Amino acid sequence: MVKVSAPVRWTLRLLAISYVFFLVAWPVGMLFRRTFEGGLENLADALGDEDVVSALVLTAQVAGIAVLINLVFGLTISILLVRYEFPGKRLLSAMIDVPLSVSPVVVGLALVLVYNGRDGWFGKGLEEGGFQVIFATPGLIMATCFVALPLVIREVVPTLTEIGDEQEQAARSLGANAPQTFWRITLPSIKWALVYGVVLSLARSIGEFGAVKVVSNNVSGKTQTATLMVEEKYQNFAQGSAYAIAFLLVMVCIACLVVVAVLRPNDEH
Amino acid sequence: MSIDITGVRKTYGDFVALDDINLTIPKGQLTALLGPSGGGKSTLLRVIAGLETADTGTVTIEGTDATKLPPQKRNVGFVFQHYAVFKHMTVAKNVAFGMEIRKKPKAEIVARVDELLRLVHLSQFSHRLPSQLSGGQRQRMALARALAVEPTVLLLDEPFGALDAKVRKELRDWLRRLHDEVHVTTVFVTHDQEEAMEVADEIVVINEGRVEQVGTPDQLYDEPANDFVMGFLGETTRLNGALVRPHDIHISLSPQLAGASEGVVSRVLRVGFEVRITVLTDDGEEVGVILTRTHARQLGVEEGVRVWVTPVSGATTVPTMAANAG
Numbered sequence: 238m239v240k241v242s243a244p245v246r247w248t249l250r251l252l253a254i255s256y257v258f259f260l261v262a263w264p265v266g267m268l269f270r271r272t273f274e275g276g277l278e279n280l281a282d283a284l285g286d287e288d289v290v291s292a293l294v295l296t297a298q299v300a301g302i303a304v305l306i307n308l309v310f311g312l313t314i315s316i317l318l319v320r321y322e323f324p325g326k327r328l329l330s331a332m333i334d335v336p337l338s339v340s341p342v343v344v345g346l347a348l349v350l351v352y353n354g355r356d357g358w359f360g361k362g363l364e365e366g367g368f369q370v371i372f373a374t375p376g377l378i379m380a381t382c383f384v385a386l387p388l389v390i391r392e393v394v395p396t397l398t399e400i401g402d403e404q405e406q407a408a409r410s411l412g413a414n415a416p417q418t419f420w421r422i423t424l425p426s427i428k429w430a431l432v433y434g435v436v437l438s439l440a441r442s443i444g445e446f447g448a449v450k451v452v453s454n455n456v457s458g459k460t461q462t463a464t465l466m467v468e469e470k471y472q473n474f475a476q477g478s479a480y481a482i483a484f485l486l487v488m489v490c491i492a493c494l495v496v497v498a499v500l501r502p503n504d505e506h
Numbered sequence: 507m508s509i510d511i512t513g514v515r516k517t518y519g520d521f522v523a524l525d526d527i528n529l530t531i532p533k534g535q536l537t538a539l540l541g542p543s544g545g546g547k548s549t550l551l552r553v554i555a556g557l558e559t560a561d562t563g564t565v566t567i568e569g570t571d572a573t574k575l576p577p578q579k580r581n582v583g584f585v586f587q588h589y590a591v592f593k594h595m596t597v598a599k600n601v602a603f604g605m606e607i608r609k610k611p612k613a614e615i616v617a618r619v620d621e622l623l624r625l626v627h628l629s630q631f632s633h634r635l636p637s638q639l640s641g642g643q644r645q646r647m648a649l650a651r652a653l654a655v656e657p658t659v660l661l662l663d664e665p666f667g668a669l670d671a672k673v674r675k676e677l678r679d680w681l682r683r684l685h686d687e688v689h690v691t692t693v694f695v696t697h698d699q700e701e702a703m704e705v706a707d708e709i710v711v712i713n714e715g716r717v718e719q720v721g722t723p724d725q726l727y728d729e730p731a732n733d734f735v736m737g738f739l740g741e742t743t744r745l746n747g748a749l750v751r752p753h754d755i756h757i758s759l760s761p762q763l764a765g766a767s768e769g770v771v772s773r774v775l776r777v778g779f780e781v782r783i784t785v786l787t788d789d790g791e792e793v794g795v796i797l798t799r800t801h802a803r804q805l806g807v808e809e810g811v812r813v814w815v816t817p818v819s820g821a822t823t824v825p826t827m828a829a830n831a832g
Contacts, residue, residue: 403590406557407648409577410584411604411655421603425594 265487271476272484283481288457289466293485296463299374299449300442303381307438311389312431316423318390319397336386344383345451348376372454377462380448385438392434393427400426432500440493443486508533508691509554509659514563516549516715523549524560525715531659531693531708533568536685538706539695542738546715547695548663554693555584555661568658583652583690587664589644591636597647598623598632604655622650625684642673646680653688662694666701678705699739703727711735728822736824743794745787745817747825752796754821757783758814759805766816769793771809774802783807785815 241249272279283289317323318330336344351357353371354364363370370376404426408418424431446464453460455469463482470479509531516524523546531537539547552558554565556577564573572580592600598619605615623629626646628639636644645665652660665681666674682705685692696702702709703723711718711726711734719731730736733749742749746767756763769787776782781802783795793815797807807813817823 400593403586403588404592406577407584407586407590407592407651408603410555410557410580410582411651412578412581412607413603414576414578417607422592428594 341447376452389434396430538702541712583657
C-alpha cells in the first residue's frame with residue numbers, strides 16, 4: 238500500500254466519518270430518540286393499533302413470499318446463466334439489472350399498465366377469472382419481487398462461476414444424477430452466497446415503498462404495507478406512530494445486516 | 507478387451523479435437539494417452555467417461571455400449587487434474603460420496619472408506635477438510651474417492667500436472683505400485699513422456715486428434731512409427747538425413763567406421779554427468795551428440811577439433827521428410 242502522510246490520513250478519515258454521520262447515523266439516531274421520547278408509549282400505541290399490526294403482518298407476508306419466489310427463480314436463472322450457453326443469454330443478463338437502474342415508481346406504473354382490471358393486457362382476463370392483481374396482495378408481491386430480483390442472482394452468479402463445474406462433473410462420474418448433484422454438491426457450495434442474497438432481498442423487500450405505493454390503493458388493513466403506513470401516519474400528524482413503525486422497520490433491516498456480518502467470514506470456506 | 511473406441515470424431519466449431527479414433531484399451535493394464543497439449547488426449551478421456559459426447563463413433567466399456575450412457579451410468583472413476591475435491595465435505599465424506607449415492611449400508615461404507623484411506627496413506631486425515639491438505643494429498647484423496655465405487659475403468663486426466671516435480675515423482679511411483687495391487691483397468695493422460703514410460707504398460711501416442719502409435723514403452727522408444735513419435739519420446743538430432751538419438755552417435759577423432767560424417771566440434775556444454783557436443787558436419791548438418799563426462803574426457807573432445815560421427819550399430823533411426831526434401 239502507498240503510504241500517505243498523517244494529515245492526509247486524518248483528513249480522509251474525518252471526511253468519511255462525517256459523511257456517514259450526517260447522512261446516516263445522525264438521522265437514524267434522531268429517529269430512535271423521537272421514538273422513545275415518551276418512554277415506550279409510542280411503540281405501545283403503535284402496536285396497540287389494529288391497522289398498524291395488520292400493516293406489519295402484510296409487509297412480512299409480502300416480503301416473505303417475494304423473497305421465496307426470488308430465491309427459486311434467482312437460483313434457477315443463476316444456474317442457467319453460468320452453466321449453460323443459449324442465444325439471448327447476454328440480453329437476459331442485462332435485463333436482470335433493469336430493476337437496479339429503473340425507479341421503483343416506474344416499475345409500479347408498468348405493472349399497473351399490464352395487470353390493471355380495466356384495460357390491462359392480462360389484468361382484464363385475470364380479473365374476470367376472479368383474480369385481482371392490482372390493488373391487491375398479488376400486485377404488492379409482484380412489485381416487491383421485481384425490485385428485489387437482481388439481489389439473489391448477483392450474489393450467486395460470481396460464486397457459481399468461481400467454483401466451476403469440476404466438482405459437479407466429479408459427482409456425476411461417481412454416480413450422482415442431476416438432482417443428487419444439485420442438492421449434495423452445488424447447493425452446499427453456494428449456500429452462503431444464497432443466504433447473503435436472501436438477506437439482502439429481504440431487507441430490500443421490507444423497505445420497498447415506491448413500486449408498492451403505485452400498485453396499492455392504500456386501504457388500511459387490506460393493502461397498506463408498513464412503509465405506506467409510515468407515510469400516512471406522518472402526513473396525518475401521528476408522528477409518534479410513524480416514528481415507532483419506522484423504528485421497527487429499521488430494526489429488522491439492522492438485524493438482517495447483522496446476520497450478514499456474522500455470516501460473511503464463513504464465506505472464506 | 508476393456509474399452510473399445512471405434513470411429514470417434516469430435517469437433518469444436520472448426521477445430522477437430524478427435525479425428526476418427528479407433529483404439530482398444532486392454533483390461534487390467536495401465537495405459538497412458540501421451541501427446542502434446544491440445545492434441546486431443548484429454549478430450550478422448552472425457553469421451554470415455556461420458557463428460558463429453560463424441561460427434562460420431564462408439565465407445566464400448568467391458569462389452570457394454572456406453573456411447574449414449576450418461577457419466578453416472580458408466581461406472582468409471584475419474585480423477586481430475588485440479589482434484590475437483592468436494593470442498594464442503596471432510597476427506598472421509600469425499601471418499602464415501604459414491605457409495606452413499608449407491609445407498610450402500612452404513613457399516614460397509616465406513617469399513618471401505620477406512621480401507622481406502624489406508625491404501626492412499628490418508629487415514630489420519632479422515633476428519634479434515636480438503637483445504638487442510640496439500641496438493642499431493644488431495645489428489646490421493648481424489649483417487650480413493652474414484653476407487654471407492656469399484657469402477658470398471660479408472661480414468662486420470664493429467665493427475666500429477668498441478669503438482670511440483672518432487673511430489674509428482676513420488677505419486678508416479680505410488681500410482682504404479684497401487685495399480686499392481688488393485689489391477690483396475692487404468693487410463694491416464696499425460697504430456698510428460700518420462701511419466702508415461704515409467705508408469706504405463708502401454709502407451710498411446712496422440713497428436714492432432716489422431717493416434718500416431720500404440721505400443722509398450724520399449725516398442726515406442728525402439729521402433730517409433732514416425733518422426734513425430736521418435737521426437738516426442740526423447741531427444742533427437744539429425745545425421746545423414748535421419749533422426750537419431752544424440753546418445754546413439756559414435757564420435758571419434760579419426761575416421762574409424764565406414765560411412766562416418768566428418769565435421770568440426772562447434773560447441774561443448776557440460777551439464778552434470780553428461781557432455782553435450784554440437785558437431786558441424788562438412789555436409790552442413792548440425793549434429794548433437796551426448797557423451798558421459800568420462801567418455802568425453804577420454805576422447806579429448808574440445809571446440810574446434812575435427813571429428814567423425816556416425817550412428818552406433820543398432821541405433822534407432824527414422825528418416826525425416828525434411829531431410830529427404832533437402
